[in-house]
Amino acid sequence: MEFRQxxxxxxxxxxxxxxxxxxxxxxxxxxMLSEFVAPNSFYVGVFEGDLLGYAGxxxxxxxxxGDITTIGVAKQHQGRGIGRALVxxxxxxxxxxxxxxxFLEVKKSNESAIYLYESFGFEKIDIRKNYYQPSGxxxxxxxxxxHQPVVLGIESSCDETGVGIVRGNRLLANALHxxxxxxxxxxxxxxxxxxxxxxxxxxxxxxxxxxEAGITIDQVDAIAVANGPGLAxxxxxxxxxxxxxxxxxxxxxxxxxxxxxxxxxxxxxxxxVETPTIAxxxxxxxxxxxxxxxLLEDVELLGETIDDAxxxxxxxxxxxxxxxxxxxxxxxxxxxxxxxxxxxxxxxxTLPKDLEEHKYDFSFSGLKTAxxxxxxxxxxxxxEISKADVAASFREAVIDVLLTKALWACEExxxxxxxxxxxxxxxxxLREEAKxxxxxxxxxxxxxxxxxxxxxxAMVASLGAQLIMDGRELSGLSFGANSTLPVTQIQTL
Ligand code: KG4
Ligand code: ZN
Numbered sequence: 001m002e003f004r005q006x007x008x009x010x011x012x013x014x015x016x017x018x019x020x021x022x023x024x025x026x027x028x029x030x031x032m033l034s035e036f037v038a039p040n041s042f043y044v045g046v047f048e049g050d051l052l053g054y055a056g057x058x059x060x061x062x063x064x065x066g067d068i069t070t071i072g073v074a075k076q077h078q079g080r081g082i083g084r085a086l087v088x089x090x091x092x093x094x095x096x097x098x099x100x101x102x103f104l105e106v107k108k109s110n111e112s113a114i115y116l117y118e119s120f121g122f123e124k125i126d127i128r129k130n131y132y133q134p135s136g137x138x139x140x141x142x143x144x145x146x147h148q149p150v151v152l153g154i155e156s157s158c159d160e161t162g163v164g165i166v167r168g169n170r171l172l173a174n175a176l177h178x179x180x181x182x183x184x185x186x187x188x189x190x191x192x193x194x195x196x197x198x199x200x201x202x203x204x205x206x207x208x209x210x211x212e213a214g215i216t217i218d219q220v221d222a223i224a225v226a227n228g229p230g231l232a233x234x235x236x237x238x239x240x241x242x243x244x245x246x247x248x249x250x251x252x253x254x255x256x257x258x259x260x261x262x263x264x265x266x267x268x269x270x271x272x273v274e275t276p277t278i279a280x281x282x283x284x285x286x287x288x289x290x291x292x293x294x295l296l297e298d299v300e301l302l303g304e305t306i307d308d309a310x311x312x313x314x315x316x317x318x319x320x321x322x323x324x325x326x327x328x329x330x331x332x333x334x335x336x337x338x339x340x341x342x343x344x345x346x347x348x349x350t351l352p353k354d355l356e357e358h359k360y361d362f363s364f365s366g367l368k369t370a371x372x373x374x375x376x377x378x379x380x381x382x383x384e385i386s387k388a389d390v391a392a393s394f395r396e397a398v399i400d401v402l403l404t405k406a407l408w409a410c411e412e413x414x415x416x417x418x419x420x421x422x423x424x425x426x427x428x429x430l431r432e433e434a435k436x437x438x439x440x441x442x443x444x445x446x447x448x449x450x451x452x453x454x455x456x457x458a459m460v461a462s463l464g465a466q467l468i469m470d471g472r473e474l475s476g477l478s479f480g481a482n483s484t485l486p487v488t489q490i491q492t493l
Contacts (some may be wrong), residue, residue: 001046001047001048001052001082002046002047002048003045003046003085004045005042006036006044006045007036010045010051011029011032011033011036013045013050014032014051016051017054018032018072020074020075021072021074021075024135025132025133025134027070035056035058035069038058040058040059040061040272041058041069042056042057042090042093043055043056044086044093046082050074052074052077052080053071053074054071054072054086055070055072055086055087055089056068056070056071056090057090059097059099061097061169061272064098064099064100064271065099065101066097066099066101066102066103067103068087068090068102068103068104071086071087071090071113083113084116087117088120090102091120091146094146095148095469097272098267098271098272098466098469100145100146100167100168100170101143101144101145101146102143102144103141104117104122104141105128105131105140105142106139106142107132107138107139108137108138108139108140114142117142117144121144121145122142123142123144123145124141124142125141125143127139128141148167148170149167149168149221149465149468149469150165150166150172150215150219150220150221151165151166151222151462151464151468152222152223152224152461153165153166153224153226153256153457153458153459153460153461153462153464154206154225154226154238154457155258155455155460156198156226156230156234156235156238157226157228157229157231157238157285157455158194158234158283158284158455159178159180159189159194159197159455160177160178160454161176161179161198161201161205161238162174162176162455162456162460163175163176163202163208164209164456164457164462165209165210165213165215165220165457165458166461166462167465168465169267169268169271169272169462169466171268172212172213173208174451174456174458175205175206175209175212176205176451176456177197180325180326184324184326186325187316187319188284188315188325189231189284191232191233191234192233195234195236195237198237198238199237202237202241205457206241206245217245221252221468222251222252222254222464222465222468222474223245223246223251223252223254224242224254224255224256224460224461224463224464224465224467225238225241225242225255225256226238226256226257226258227257227480227481227482227492228257228258228482228483228485229257229258229259229286229482229484230258230285230481230483231483232481235481235482236480236481239255239481247477252475253475253476253477254464254467254468254475254491255475255479255491255492255493256460256463256467256490256491257463257485257487257489257492258485259281259286259288259290260299260487260490261459262279262281262421262422262453262459263277263279263290263292263299263419263421264459264462264466265421265448265452265453265456265458265459265462266419267462268448268462269446269448269449269452273295274417275294275295275417276291276293276415276417277292277415277417277446278290278292278409278415278418279292279418279419279420280402280403280406280418280419280420281422282309282310282311282402282421282422282424282430283309283311283424284312284423284424285312285455286304286309286422287304287310287364288301288303288304288305288487289301289304289405289406289409292419295463295490296466296467296472296490296491297490299487299488301486301487301488302360303358303359303360303361303405304362306363307363307364307365308364308368309364310364310398310402310424311326311328311423312364313365313368313398314326314328314395314424315327316368317367317391317394318330318331320368320372320375321387321390321391328424328426328427331394332395332426332427332428332429334388334391334392335392335395335429336428337388337392338386338389338390338392339386341393342386342389342390342393343374343389343390343393345371345393345394345397346367346370346397347367347401347404348362348363348366348367349362349401350401350405359405359408360408362401362405364398367397371390371394374390375390395429396429399430399433400433403430403433403434403437407437407441410441411441416442416444417443417444418434418445419446419447420446420447420453421448422453423454423455425447425450426450426453426454431447434447467490472491473493479493
């Protein structure tokens with residue numbers, strides 16, 4: 001016996017069986033075909049040369065649930081455990097997708113099927129009168145409650161201490177402590193200060209996360225931690241804490257990639273990360289453009305900054321303009337009253353000569369210097385400048401480069417989806433312009449809620465949960481911090 005995912009190639013075999021089994025209640029060929037290709041649907045057949053049985057599942061990721069839509073076994077092969085094997089296949093598929101509940105309808109008179117479903121843990125929850133037509137027979141509605149893993153995630157790659165808790169694809173808690181204020185007087189994140197702050201913040205943030213989720217540490221099934229990329233000293237604090245917790249409680253540990261976790265966070269919004277997607281991650285620490293073909297299997301770095309990160313550029317230019325740290329929100333506010341086309345600042349790495357080697361890389365240091373020159377020159381000449389115009393023009397230059405390259409990537413790789421992440425996503429103009437350009441190109445734009453865009457523990461927990469639901473191996477205790485962890489290494493074993 002062999003399982004195969006069903007496609008239009010199998011339609012005649014499936015329709016043959018469907019008619020034999022369901023007679024007048026059989027689905028039409030057209031319906032069956034559209035079910036095979038519907039998004040989030042999964043149809044599987046059991047073959048032994050011929051088709052012996054088939055079953056279908058429709059997932060509703062946003063509801064974290066699914067429906068078993070059909071199941072049928074050829075009459076002469078009933079009693080061989082084929083139905084059980086099919087149900088098993090659908091249930092494990094639903095589990096892996098993060099579903100918390102699985103529903104089905106079954107004929108009231110079909111006692112053997114009801115018995116089979118009950119043996120998987122399905123319960124009768126409702127009755128639908130006259131559900132089957134034309135026979136008018138009642139349907140019993142059954143529900144399986146699936147326990148998804150509760151995962152606690154620790155994030156400490158930069159200046160945010162994050163502890164998040166998820167159950168499968170559901171967010172339970174997202175506690176955060178930021179040491180940003182401690183870095184303000186230096187105008188940027190100081191690694192030693194960040195590491196020290198993580199040490200102090202971790203235990204209270206962990207307590208807050210557990211109380212937010214309303215659980216104790218015993219109810220956690222696994223620990224996840226970001227082990228890179230990021231500041232080595234800062235990462236080590238989170239990793240040390242995660243390993244300590246894992247050893248003390250005997251829970252398995254999963255070391256995950258911080259950048260991939262940013263992308264995975266979208267699952268907490270709508271129950272699934274739809275791939276392929278281009279992801280643009282922009283924060284004080286990174287500017288990375290990723291092609292995500294499969295979140296757990298295939299993430300490719302298309303490009304990244306070769307000097308300053310996008311958020312860092314905002315912070316540095318803010319300083320030039322005499323604004324406090326962090327500069328992003330300050331510039332964003334000031335820019336509202338400025339003219340974005342007042343000054344034409346350079347768009348780094350967008351000239352034809354740059355495109356061969358750096359099509360998807362970013363450079364903001366030239367832009368930062370251009371802003372500084374502009375301000376210095378005006379001061380030297382005693383000319384009054386409009387800081388709002390400078391802020392608006394600078395912001396426009398950054399956003400233009402970010403979005404132009406992200407959309408080139410969508411076009412070149414024929415990907416109709418763009419996901420944004422990182423603290424710079426707070427930028428009002430970036431969001432607005434991203435929406436405008438994506439709409440014009442028919443590209444679906446995804447921006448998770450802001451608390452999931454900035455560095456946080458929930459995204460780490462979520463990627464851990466997705467690895468667990470997919471049945472991946474745990475990490476062991478020998479992994480360390482890797483400040484330059486490549487995105488291709490989604491999990492460190
Ligand atoms: O993701 P995030 O909170 O974490 C770190 O990188 O640590 O990003 C913080 C960065 C800072 O550089 C900040 O200036 C920038 O995001 N940022 C903004 C805005 N809000 C925060 N940049 C541009 N516009 C904003 N509204
Ligand atoms: Zn980050």
